[in-house]
Amino acid sequence: MNVAVVTVGDELLAGRTTNTNATWLCERLDDRGVTVERVTTVPDRVSDIARVVNEYRAEYDAVIVTGGLGPTHDDVTMAGVAAALGRSVEEHAVALAWLEEDGYTRDDLAAGTADLPAGARALHNEAGVAPGAALEGVYVLPGVPAEMQAMFESIVEEFTGTQTYRDAVVADEPESALLDRIADLRERFDVSVGSYPGESVRIELKGTDEATVAEAAAWLRERVDSP
Incomplete structure (x- = not known):
């Protein structure tokens, strides 16, 4: 909807x-x-x-x-x-x-x-x-x-639609330095990705399968520098 x-x-x-x-x-x-x-x-x-x-x-x-x-x-x-x-x-x-x-x-x-x-x-x-x-x-x-x-x-x-699930990964790196890993993430997992810079970069993952979102977040979390 x-x-x-x-x-x-x-x-x-x-x-x-x-x-x-x-x-x-x-x-x-x-x-x-x-x-x-x-x-x-x-x-x-x-x-x-x-x-x-x-x-x-x-x-x-x-x-x-x-x-x-x-x-x-x-x-x-x-x-x-x-x-x-x-x-x-x-x-x-x-x-x-x-x-x-x-x-x-x-x-x-x-x-x-x-x-x-x-x-x-x-x-x-x-x-x-x-x-x-x-x-x-x-x-x-x-x-x-x-x-x-x-x-x-x-x-x-x-008002109804398809249930979606979210997770977030925080990276202590410039947003521009994360582009290759975000592109790789998108190729590997069926999730949408948004990145929101500030003092750190918050990367939000969203998808219709809860397990896939969790797996994608875990994969990315292992490949970024955490604050």
């Missing part, structure tokens, strides 16, 4: 808010064997949200959009997703019923709180107010991290 993640918010692009939602989603999806192909941040602008969602839903199995839900002037994500899907935005009876069950009345709720793209499946917000939505492989989640995480866990079974 290949997925794109779209985070919405002017505050993310201005650097005022750290994009922890993207990191959390990527980690959680990777745990389930799902491949995240894109992570994109867009401003609170209907046209940008619609363009990116429309492009990604044609390329990937699912698109997860997070941020910009609610009834305030800059909460335009539902309108952007609806535009991408050629839908109107309308009050969702199920979402409204959930809010009423949570103790809210119509008078308590700002206009538009329960508005979702027409035909969407409402996703209940167990940790907040603004509901999410799912439609045509697009999942719309809140931007508040606790709310986003709780809502994602309610749909997590819809």
Whole structure:
């Protein structure tokens, strides 16, 4: 399963808010064997949200959009997703019923709180107010991290892939000096390899067979200088 993640918010692009939602989603999806192909941040602008969602839903199995839900002037994500899907935005009876069950009345709720793209499946917000939505492989989640995480866990079974295994080898050598051994490793073992330099070089191995990954890590560990 290949997925794109779209985070919405002017505050993310201005650097005022750290994009922890993207990191959390990527980690959680990777745990389930799902491949995240894109992570994109867009401003609170209907046209940008619609363009990116429309492009990604044609390329990937699912698109997860997070941020910009609610009834305030800059909460335009539902309108952007609806535009991408050629839908109107309308009050969702199920979402409204959930809010009423949570103790809210119509008078308590700002206009538009329960508005979702027409035909969407409402996703209940167990940790907040603004509901999410799912439609045509697009999942719309809140931007508040606790709310986003709780809502994602309610749909997590819809995201599955091939289980992968990881191991890491740390080398106290320049990255350029390791190229021949990494090339040899790739020829010998069916694993993907990533190298990440810093004070030392962290070499991450990933594959679908746990024994092969462990064997590859052991092979490499014997051939590099450890810190």
